[in-house]
Amino acid sequence: MKFHSTRNHDRKYALSYALEHSLAEDGGLFVPESFPQFTIKSFDGLELLPDIACRWLEPFFQNDRLQEFLPEICRQTFSFPIPLKRLDDKTEVLELFHGPTCAFKDVGARFLAECLSRLTEPNAPLKTVLVATSGDTGAAVAAAFYGRPGFEVIILFPRGKVSARQEKQLTSWGQNVRAFAVQGDFDDCQRIVKAAFSDPWWKLNRSLVSANSINIGRLLPQAAYYVKASLTHWREEGVAPFLIVPSGNLGNATAALWAKKTGLPIEKVVLATNANATITNFFRTEKWAPVPTVVTLANAMDVGNPSNMERIRDLYPDFKKLKTDIDSVLATDLQITTAIKESDIKWKVEFCPHTATAAFARTNFKDFASILVATAHPAKFETIVEPLLKRPIEIPLALNKLLSQPSHVKALEPTLEALTKSCAEPLA
Numbered sequence: 001m002k003f004h005s006t007r008n009h010d011r012k013y014a015l016s017y018a019l020e021h022s023l024a025e026d027g028g029l030f031v032p033e034s035f036p037q038f039t040i041k042s043f044d045g046l047e048l049l050p051d052i053a054c055r056w057l058e059p060f061f062q063n064d065r066l067q068e069f070l071p072e073i074c075r076q077t078f079s080f081p082i083p084l085k086r087l088d089d090k091t092e093v094l095e096l097f098h099g100p101t102c103a104f105k106d107v108g109a110r111f112l113a114e115c116l117s118r119l120t121e122p123n124a125p126l127k128t129v130l131v132a133t134s135g136d137t138g139a140a141v142a143a144a145f146y147g148r149p150g151f152e153v154i155i156l157f158p159r160g161k162v163s164a165r166q167e168k169q170l171t172s173w174g175q176n177v178r179a180f181a182v183q184g185d186f187d188d189c190q191r192i193v194k195a196a197f198s199d200p201w202w203k204l205n206r207s208l209v210s211a212n213s214i215n216i217g218r219l220l221p222q223a224a225y226y227v228k229a230s231l232t233h234w235r236e237e238g239v240a241p242f243l244i245v246p247s248g249n250l251g252n253a254t255a256a257l258w259a260k261k262t263g264l265p266i267e268k269v270v271l272a273t274n275a276n277a278t279i280t281n282f283f284r285t286e287k288w289a290p291v292p293t294v295v296t297l298a299n300a301m302d303v304g305n306p307s308n309m310e311r312i313r314d315l316y317p318d319f320k321k322l323k324t325d326i327d328s329v330l331a332t333d334l335q336i337t338t339a340i341k342e343s344d345i346k347w348k349v350e351f352c353p354h355t356a357t358a359a360f361a362r363t364n365f366k367d368f369a370s371i372l373v374a375t376a377h378p379a380k381f382e383t384i385v386e387p388l389l390k391r392p393i394e395i396p397l398a399l400n401k402l403l404s405q406p407s408h409v410k411a412l413e414p415t416l417e418a419l420t421k422s423c424a425e426p427l428a
């Protein structure tokens, strides 16, 4: 299997190249050159997620340097539970938040780390994973690369703009993970990261690696949990479900669409968004017109210009077909808080603000079998959820462990020079 850029289908790349480079030279995103076709039978005899993941991922890894390592990469990545739980006759929830940082981004970050460490020669110079984050990504990347020989992680996050528990998850690592609280916003963090990738000092002194959410190594493993969920649903009910996916940059939804494209029984993928309206506007007007980001309660989905739309439009050149397979629903902050309260009453389930957008979107598709995708643990967003439910949310073990660790964080002026100066000093 080869991969090509969304902007040029002629030039082909190996999977390893796409994993190591994140973006094609033409600025496009890597996508598979074709989609292998699976049937229910293709997965006969397989029950466990690492095995199902491995079967689905095999064709994408064929003839790549990583091919022989795929089973081990899957075992290492999918080592925590991803349960599908029933809420009522028509509704299930797929809980993606039982990993080390309690959000679905753990899956992609771990898979990418497992791949990249197998692509690195034992005596290669240290690789520096440089990542800008507005919260969940940085924590997942830190957890995935923490203590991994041959790698260090530098996280930039906007000071005072992430929740207290998110900050703790970014700064409680130590060892090979360094966190900087940038005096600015997320865009400043991203600007510094971009500048570092083309800066002479960094080119000479560090071997930089990007682990951002457009890397195909983060998308492919996400498709695997949709493969398993749709397969399980089909085996039990004989019906193809709707997948309702809380969406920001559209990576998780693209993975769901790739699972559908390969023949898995998925009726429709519903993009549940917060008040950032770029996606829902597109479905209404057929015009792609990104708008500035607005701040909402579901902050990991505060994206005004979702990068992975480029992959979705590449998959669906025909708008009519796109509208048949995909739908989108916007939830305002008020609809999010209402959905958190109603889900607690109706289903006795505690949802984070992101998952609540999916619960809200489901009301449009009540007559169909739906799987709501739960992207983060509610305890990560306790300042929003606890006052609504008027009780404390139990803290999962992984989060509790981090909360009790000391923080290691340095304040940083929002310039590349400041970062370079800090990093030129040896690791403390």
Ligand SMILES: *Cc1c(COP(=O)(O)O)cnc(C)c1O
Binding pocket: 103, 104, 105, 136, 137, 213, 246, 247, 248, 249, 250, 251, 252, 253, 300, 301, 354, 355, 375, 376
């Ligand atoms: C990142 C994130 C999302 C959005 O996922 P995309 O793949 O960017 O669409 C939703 N919920 C949570 C909790 C997240 O961390």
